[in-house]
Amino acid sequence: MTTIVLPPYDDVVARYEPVIGLETHVELGTNTKMFCGCPTDFGGEPNTRVCPVCLGLPGSLPVANRAAIEATIRIGLALNCSIASWCRFARKNYFYPDMPKNFQISQYDEPLCVDGWLDVEVDGEMVRIGIERVHLEEDTGKTLHIGGATGRIHGATESLVDYNRAGIPLVEIVTKPIPGTGAQAPEVARAYVTELRDVLRSLGVSDVRMEEGSLRCDVNTSLNLPGGPWGTRTETKNVNSLRSVERAVRSEMLRQAAVLDGGGTIVQETRHFHEDTGDTTSGRSKETATDYRYFPEPDLVPLAPDAAWVEELRAALPELPRVHRKRLQEQWGLSDLDMQSVLNAGAVELIEQTVAAGATPAAARKWWLGELSRRANEQGIELAAVGATPEHVAELQRLVDEGKLNDKLARGVLEGVVAGEGTPSEIMTARGLEVVSDTGALTAAVDEAIAANPAIADKIRDGKVAAAGALVGAVMKATRGQADAKTVRELVLSRLGVEG
Amino acid sequence: MADLTRLTATEIAAHVAAGEVSAVEVTRAHLDRIAAVDERVHAFLHVDADGALDAARTVDARRAAGEELGPLAGVPVAVKDVLTTRGVPTTAGSRILEGWRPPYDSTIVERLRAAGTVMLGKTNMDEFAMGSSTEYSAYGPTFNPWDLSRIPGGSGGGSAAALAAYEAPLAIGTDTGGSIRQPGAVTGTVGAKPTYGGTSRYGLVAFSSSLDTPGPCARTVLDAALLHAVMGGHDPRDSTSIPQPVPDVVAAARAGATGDLTGMRLGLVREFATEAGGEPGVTAAFRDAVDALTKLGAEVVEVSCPHFEYALPAYYLIAPSECSSNLARFDGVRFGLRAGDDGVRSLEEVMSLTRDVGFGAEVKRRIMVGTYALSSGYYDAYYGQAQKVRTLISRDFTAAFEQVDVLISPTTPFVAFPLGSRTADPYQMYLADLFTIPTNLYGGPAISVPCGLSEGLPVGLQVMAPTMADDRMYRVAAALESAVGTLTPPAL
Numbered sequence: 001m002t003t004i005v006l007p008p009y010d011d012v013v014a015r016y017e018p019v020i021g022l023e024t025h026v027e028l029g030t031n032t033k034m035f036c037g038c039p040t041d042f043g044g045e046p047n048t049r050v051c052p053v054c055l056g057l058p059g060s061l062p063v064a065n066r067a068a069i070e071a072t073i074r075i076g077l078a079l080n081c082s083i084a085s086w087c088r089f090a091r092k093n094y095f096y097p098d099m100p101k102n103f104q105i106s107q108y109d110e111p112l113c114v115d116g117w118l119d120v121e122v123d124g125e126m127v128r129i130g131i132e133r134v135h136l137e138e139d140t141g142k143t144l145h146i147g148g149a150t151g152r153i154h155g156a157t158e159s160l161v162d163y164n165r166a167g168i169p170l171v172e173i174v175t176k177p178i179p180g181t182g183a184q185a186p187e188v189a190r191a192y193v194t195e196l197r198d199v200l201r202s203l204g205v206s207d208v209r210m211e212e213g214s215l216r217c218d219v220n221t222s223l224n225l226p227g228g229p230w231g232t233r234t235e236t237k238n239v240n241s242l243r244s245v246e247r248a249v250r251s252e253m254l255r256q257a258a259v260l261d262g263g264g265t266i267v268q269e270t271r272h273f274h275e276d277t278g279d280t281t282s283g284r285s286k287e288t289a290t291d292y293r294y295f296p297e298p299d300l301v302p303l304a305p306d307a308a309w310v311e312e313l314r315a316a317l318p319e320l321p322r323v324h325r326k327r328l329q330e331q332w333g334l335s336d337l338d339m340q341s342v343l344n345a346g347a348v349e350l351i352e353q354t355v356a357a358g359a360t361p362a363a364a365r366k367w368w369l370g371e372l373s374r375r376a377n378e379q380g381i382e383l384a385a386v387g388a389t390p391e392h393v394a395e396l397q398r399l400v401d402e403g404k405l406n407d408k409l410a411r412g413v414l415e416g417v418v419a420g421e422g423t424p425s426e427i428m429t430a431r432g433l434e435v436v437s438d439t440g441a442l443t444a445a446v447d448e449a450i451a452a453n454p455a456i457a458d459k460i461r462d463g464k465v466a467a468a469g470a471l472v473g474a475v476m477k478a479t480r481g482q483a484d485a486k487t488v489r490e491l492v493l494s495r496l497g498v499e500g
Numbered sequence: 501m502a503d504l505t506r507l508t509a510t511e512i513a514a515h516v517a518a519g520e521v522s523a524v525e526v527t528r529a530h531l532d533r534i535a536a537v538d539e540r541v542h543a544f545l546h547v548d549a550d551g552a553l554d555a556a557r558t559v560d561a562r563r564a565a566g567e568e569l570g571p572l573a574g575v576p577v578a579v580k581d582v583l584t585t586r587g588v589p590t591t592a593g594s595r596i597l598e599g600w601r602p603p604y605d606s607t608i609v610e611r612l613r614a615a616g617t618v619m620l621g622k623t624n625m626d627e628f629a630m631g632s633s634t635e636y637s638a639y640g641p642t643f644n645p646w647d648l649s650r651i652p653g654g655s656g657g658g659s660a661a662a663l664a665a666y667e668a669p670l671a672i673g674t675d676t677g678g679s680i681r682q683p684g685a686v687t688g689t690v691g692a693k694p695t696y697g698g699t700s701r702y703g704l705v706a707f708s709s710s711l712d713t714p715g716p717c718a719r720t721v722l723d724a725a726l727l728h729a730v731m732g733g734h735d736p737r738d739s740t741s742i743p744q745p746v747p748d749v750v751a752a753a754r755a756g757a758t759g760d761l762t763g764m765r766l767g768l769v770r771e772f773a774t775e776a777g778g779e780p781g782v783t784a785a786f787r788d789a790v791d792a793l794t795k796l797g798a799e800v801v802e803v804s805c806p807h808f809e810y811a812l813p814a815y816y817l818i819a820p821s822e823c824s825s826n827l828a829r830f831d832g833v834r835f836g837l838r839a840g841d842d843g844v845r846s847l848e849e850v851m852s853l854t855r856d857v858g859f860g861a862e863v864k865r866r867i868m869v870g871t872y873a874l875s876s877g878y879y880d881a882y883y884g885q886a887q888k889v890r891t892l893i894s895r896d897f898t899a900a901f902e903q904v905d906v907l908i909s910p911t912t913p914f915v916a917f918p919l920g921s922r923t924a925d926p927y928q929m930y931l932a933d934l935f936t937i938p939t940n941l942y943g944g945p946a947i948s949v950p951c952g953l954s955e956g957l958p959v960g961l962q963v964m965a966p967t968m969a970d971d972r973m974y975r976v977a978a979a980l981e982s983a984v985g986t987l988t989p990p991a992l
Contacts, residue, residue, distance in 0.1 A: 052604050056829045058597065059584040059606055059703040063739045093825050093874070097847060102828035161833075293874035295883060298709035298822055299701075300739045 004258045009250065012223075012257040013183040019230050020185050020249055021220035022192060024173045026206045027139060027213070028071050033167035034138040035062030035105065040169075042212060046144075046162035054167035056100030061299050064089070068136060068169035069112070070313065071205040073305060075171060076113025076134045077314050078199050084112055086304045089136075089297040094290045098141035098161045106137035106172075108294040112303065119322065120195040122187050124340065129192050130176030141166035171205075177220075177230070185221075185253065190246040193217055197242075198321040210240050217245055219273075221252040223260060231256070232266040236280050239273050248273045252280055328352060332361040345373045346383045353390035363397040364390075371414055387418040396424040408481050409433045436482045439491070442475070445483070446491045449474040460496050468492050504529035505666040509575045509723040512669060516574035519563065523556035523574030527618050530576045534620070534667045537992050542642050543652075543662035545581050546589045547621035552576065555618045562616070571726055571750075573616030578668035580659050581622035582629055583714065584703040585609050592705040593625040593637040593655075596858030597836040606703020607735045608672060608714055615730045620668055623658030627860045628827065629676055629707040631655050632932035634683075635923055636862045643919070644687060646957055646989045650916040653683025653932075659717045660687040664989050670727050671717040676707050677815055678911075678936025680715045681948035685911035685960025688950045688987035690724045690977070691717045693936075695967045696943035697742040699728075700735035706826040708819040709740075711940045720986060721949060721978040725753035728970070744968065752971035756978025762797035764976065766790075767904030771808045772935055778913040781954025786910040789951035789961045792983040793908070793976070803903055805896035810889045811938040812930060817873050817886035818941075823863075824870030830858065865926065890941045897942045901966045906976055909935045911948040911960030935962060945970040949977040950987045958987050 033040055036053035052060040076083055090108035113134035119126050142165055147157030173196065181188040197208045197215060208215045217240070222233035234256070236248045251273075256266050270283035319327070325348060329339040332351075342348055347368040354364035368383065372393075376383045396413060399405040405413060405428065416427035428434055436442060449471045450457045459467045468489055475488045493499070504512070504526050515521045531549050538544050559574045579585065582592045584602035586609075591597040605613070612619060626636040634642040634657025642657040644650040645664040652661040659671035660683035673680035675693035684691025692715045699714045706712060716727035732746040768790070794800055832838035832854030840853035859867070873882035900907055913934055922928045939946040944967045951961035961980060965973035 052602075055834065057584075057602065057604070057835065058590070058592070058600075058705040058829070059602070059604075061702050061738050063737060091825050093828060095828070095831075095851075097833070100829065100834070102831060103825050291876050293825070293871065293876070293879075295821065295825070295874055295879070298740075299706075 004255065004262075006254040006258050007261060009254065010183070012253055015225075016223040016253070016257055016260070017179065017226055018181065018185040018249070018253050019177050019179045019222045019224065019233070020181065020189050021177045021233070022175045022189060022245075023218040023220070023235075024193065024196060025216050025218075026075075026171045026173065026200055026208065027215070028068050028169040028171060029204070029206050030065055030067045030071065030169055032065060032067075034065050034068055034136070034169035035167055038167065044164055046160070046164060049164040050166070054100065055163055056102075062105060062297075064300055064303070065169060069303065069305070071169075071203070072112050072134060072136045072171050073310060074203050074313055074317065075173070075200065075205060076116065077310070077317055078203055078320060079113070079116040079118050079131045079134060079173070081113035081116030081131060081134055083305060083310050084110065084114065084303075085307065086302055087112055088302045089300045090294045091297050092137075093293040096140055097159070098143045098163070098166065100141065100163060100166055104137060104140070105297055105300070107135035111135035112305075118192065118195060118199070120188070120191040121322075122184055122191045124336065127181065127188055127191070129178055129188075132174045132176045134171060134173050137170050137172060139165050139168040139170045179230070186246040186249040189219060189249045190242050193245050194242055195321065202318050202321050202324070204318075210242065213240065216240050219245060219248045219252070221249055221256065222266070223253060223256045231260075232268050234266065234269055234271050234280075236271045236273050237283065241275075244273055244275060247278045248280065251278055255280065332365070334365075341369060345369055347373070350384060350390055354393045357391045357394035359394040359397045364393060367393045367396065367414070371411055372418075375418060387420060388414065392417050392424055399424055399428065403484060404428065404434050406435055406481075406484060409435065433482065435484045436479050439487075442479075442483060442488060442491055443495070445475045445478050446471070446488065446495055448478070450492070450495060457496060460493070460498055463498070465493070465498060505533045505669075507669065508720050509572060509669040509718060509726060510720070512575045513569075513572050516559065516563065517569050523559040523563075523616075523618060524553060526574055527552050527556040527576055527620070530620055530668060533665075537665050538667060540643065540648060540992065541645055541661050541665045541667070542640060543623055543658045543665060543667055544578070544621045545591060545593070545624050545637075545639055545658065548585075548588050548619060551588060552618050552620050555613065555616075559616045559618070570615045570730070572670070572730055574618065575670055576618045576620045576668050577612055577727070578620050578623045578659055578662040578671040579609060579612070580625055580656050580671070580673050582625060582674055582705045582707075583609055583672060584705070585619065585622065588619075588622065590622065590705070591639070592629070593627040593639065594858065594860070594863070595638040595837055596830045596832075596854070597705075598638075600836045602703075604703065607700035607737060608731045609703065611731055612672070617670070617730070623656070623662055623671060625658050626655035626679075627863050628705065628823065629655040629674055629679055629712070630823070630862050630866055632678070632682060632929050633917075633919075633922065634658060635919060636860055638860055641919060644916045645992055646688065646916065650918050650957070651686070653686040653912075653916065655679040656683045656691070656717065660684055660689050660691065663687065663689045663717055663719050665992060669719065670723060672714060672727075672731065673717045674704060674712055674714045675936075675940065676711045676713070676819060677940050678933035680717060681911050681936050681946060681960065681962060682933055684717060684948040685950075685962075686916035686958060688958030688989060689717060689719050690721050690947065690949050690981075691715065692724050692728060692947040692970075692973070693939065693945060694728060694732055694746075694970055695742070695945045696940075697740050698746060698945070698968070698970060699732045700738045700741050702735055702737040706822075708822040709826060710822060711815075711819060713940070721947075721974060721981045722750070722753045722757065724947070725749040725974050725978075728974075742968070747968060747971035749971050749974045752974040753978040756975035757982050759796055759979055759982040761793060761976065761979050764798045764906070765904040766793060766798050766800045766976070767803040767900055767907040768800060769808060769900075769907055769909055770802050770804045771806065772909045778910065779915065779954065782910050782912070782914060782959050785952035785954050785959035786961060789980060789984060790908070793980060796979050796983060798976075798979075801904060803900045803907070805893070805900055805938070807889060807892040807896050808938050811893055811941055812934060814886040814889035814893070815933075815937045815941060816869070816930065817882050818890065820866040820870030821873045821883050821886075822870065824867045824874065827859075827863070827867055830855065832858070862926070893938055894942045897938070897944060897964075897966070905965075906973055907964040908976070909962050909964070911935060911962040915954050915957035915959060939964050943967055945973050947973050947977045949980055951980060951984055953987070
């Protein structure tokens with residue numbers, strides 16, 4: 001295998017124009033499967049959430065789930081799509097070991113929602129992403145390979161199939177090709193998936209967890225010469241984190257540039273993204289692609305959403321994330337730049353919930369963007385996964401406001417919260433971190449400090465009040481930081497007979 | 501009491517309800533008859549004697565407890581082996597499902613059980629209902645009780661033969677291109693294809709989803725109507741099921757039996773008269789039947805259905821296309837046969853071998869045709885074109901039904917042919933369903949009722965009605981029956 005030398009990114013975007021496109025699959029959070037009444041809960045003993053329909057047993061017939069259709073229409077409306085007044089399901093015929101019927105019920109040339117858009121913000125600029133279609137289909141089961149070292153089919157002695165997931169409703173959202181993003185193509189791709197995820201979450205149609213596969217992305221990338229026709233695209237399959245979306249686009253741009261620079265041509269194919277190396281490898285070539293033999297699904301009647309129903313759903317759409325964020329920004333009194341940092345940190349909802357739990361917006365923002373963001377970054381995890389809840393943060397701030405904790409102590413308590421030791425109050429008590437406000441004990445410590453530093457005490461008596469800091473520091477040290485600095489300062493001055 | 505196997509379903513139900521005979525006695529009589537003749541007829545693939553006697557005992561217990569029994573309680577029924585029966589083998593006439601015991605009942609079987617009928621067993625059929633002679637069954641052919649050297653029709657030859665051999669008073673069939681009506685015609689029994697969507701397909705092992713229609717088989721029109729009423733009606737588990745009640749077919753059959761058809765307009769399809777392959781004896785018997793209907797007060801007019809001549813080619817694109825997709829699930833992985841799984845062969849090899857030994861020649865032929873017709877680049881020329889023809893044929897029906905109440909025709913162009921005489925020529929075999937196929941493409945109901953004999957073999961007359969006018973066709977069929985009577989086959 002020859003090693004390709006990748007050109008520098010800046011050089012690539014100076015010579016080529018990227019066109020990207022994204023196909024996103026979202027598992028809907030309906031109670032039952034797409035075409036039968038089996039439950040959709042994640043996990044569970046293999047093959048316990050199955051029936052003749054989702055197992056594709058001979059004679060079984062699908063019946064479409066109205067809740068899934070409703071969720072799809074809501075997604076379409078939130079993405080500014082037109083909703084078809086009449087459409088059909090189609091059969092997509094191909095063999096896949098964990099697909100019970102050996103065809104997938106999907107939509108082909110008659111999708112439920114078409115021709116919409118989603119605005120996303122990249123570096124303060126709005127980019128409008130065209131939406132080609134939103135359609136509904138069913139998920140497949142899951143194959144488990146046993147006996148090998150890697151869990152992959154290679155080397156396995158047995159393959160088992162779990163059909164619990166077979167038939168879970170899956171919505172596919174396909175963008176139109178997105179040209180003109182230049183060097184920002186990777187960021188645009190990421191921003192789109194992020195915004196889409198937020199929209200889907202606000203609609204409550206899915207738990208949109210990329211790591212659990214309830215939201216997964218196929219990323220299309222091509223390069224062309226400025227002014228020239230679009231290049232051949234590749235499709236990087238099943239990219240499962242926001243960061244990987246960005247990396248997949250970037251790495252495909254570099255790889256394709258290297259191939260083109262070397263006089264080669266891009267083969268239309270699917271590619272696999274590797275989390276560990278950040279690059280992609282060749283999958284199935286489209287030249288030998290399956291002929292899906294699509295035809296209208298004869299077991300299902302056509303879908304004809306009533307116009308009044310669609311309007312009812314439109315009227316009931318929640319405030320979409322972009323509007324919601326705008327409103328929060330105003331409520332919180334943040335500048336665009338400050339709001340951007342909140343967004344970048346993925347802290348909007350966390351701050352919102354912390355405020356709802358009783359903290360001021362400023363305090364909530366301080367904790368989430370400060371201490372907690374630092375920890376999330378260190379561990380390379382999402383802020384929401386850092387271990388502290390909005391309720392914890394609100395409680396922490398309340399303890400500070402009540403004078404029971406100072407900033408330094410509060411950081412110590414937060415450390416305990418993140419480590420899972422309990423609520424801020426519990427940790428404060430358990431670790432003995434509460435501010436020492438016993439004036440008798442403090443007075444003794446202050447007197448000790450004065451006695452130990454007579455020269456400084458004299459300066460203060462002479463009116464150099466600023467020198468009090470040294471004595472306060474000594475007291476803080478003596479109380480291991482558990483004293484309230486303001487109280488200590490007042491005590492120092494009053495013991496020395498000086499007005500503060 | 502006389503031979504219980506010679507009674508109609510209506511009579512059996514009346515005797516059981518009156519306590520003159522027990523359901524168990526009725527069931528035993530039929531099981532005995534099966535034991536005596538089925539070796540020669542081979543109508544059954546599986547007889548569920550224990551299950552049948554249990555069901556019969558339940559009916560007797562309910563009667564003894566003073567419960568109100570349904571109109572067919574205690575009546576034995578044979579079920580085409582294409583409908584799933586919980587715990588009872590279901591093969592669809594194919595090796596690939598050999599030994600499979602479904603974990604669930606089809607809706608129709610569920611309704612039959614709820615109505616207190618007694619399921620005797622599963623009847624023979626062409627593999628996956630593909631065929632017109634029951635010679636394509638992987639388990640050997642069924643023989644026509646009228647002449648054991650001849651075919652009983654197909655694909656539901658087992659159900660029709662069971663009736664003609666007095667092994668069962670009622671049977672269930674499925675009709676995709678004529679598989680209820682055509683066997684009915686050549687065995688001298690009654691077979692009705694209800695309106696598509698009027699009977700549930702849930703649990704019917706699919707051949708061609710947009711055409712498959714389960715329906716009743718019986719020896720009299722009234723019996724067929726009673727069975728139709730019990731098995732039919734909306735099923736929420738079948739998306740294509742029509743959410744309306746079954747028209748009152750029983751009342752219509754009783755009204756027709758009075759022999760009055762005054763004011764009824766019957767249409768003769770001009771194009772059928774010019775179709776090749778109609779035997780003179782069949783045509784003659786049909787003409788006599790038309791005369792008989794006229795004497796009952798009906799008016800007969802000729803109508804044109806110009807696109808009917810394209811029905812056969814359209815059908816032989818649509819049905820194989822759907823079957824190529826429906827049969828994809830038979831891969832040897834989760835149920836039925838698995839061949840060549842020696843731990844060395846790959847998944848693809850095992851799947852290939854399973855299908856090679858599991859599917860018969862006719863099934864493979866249709867899968868290949870359908871796969872081709874749906875493939876990219878050919879879809880528009882074949883499947884797409886066939887769907888357009890289908891629309892035109894439906895328009896022909898709609899236009900015809902503006903002029904007449906029902907259409908009538910011979911059910912088949914020829915009487916039962918000798919076994920093996922057409923198996924070498926698929927096209928000759930396909931012609932057996934020439935007159936029945938247009939109805940399937942349209943979706944309306946049609947019934948075959950015996951109308952006479954040709955060279956000692958039964959001839960059927962087909963009555964076709966507009967969708968959801970199933971009652972109208974029963975009325976005409978019952979009137980004809982009242983005029984020409986039922987046919988009695990020679991003793992076996």
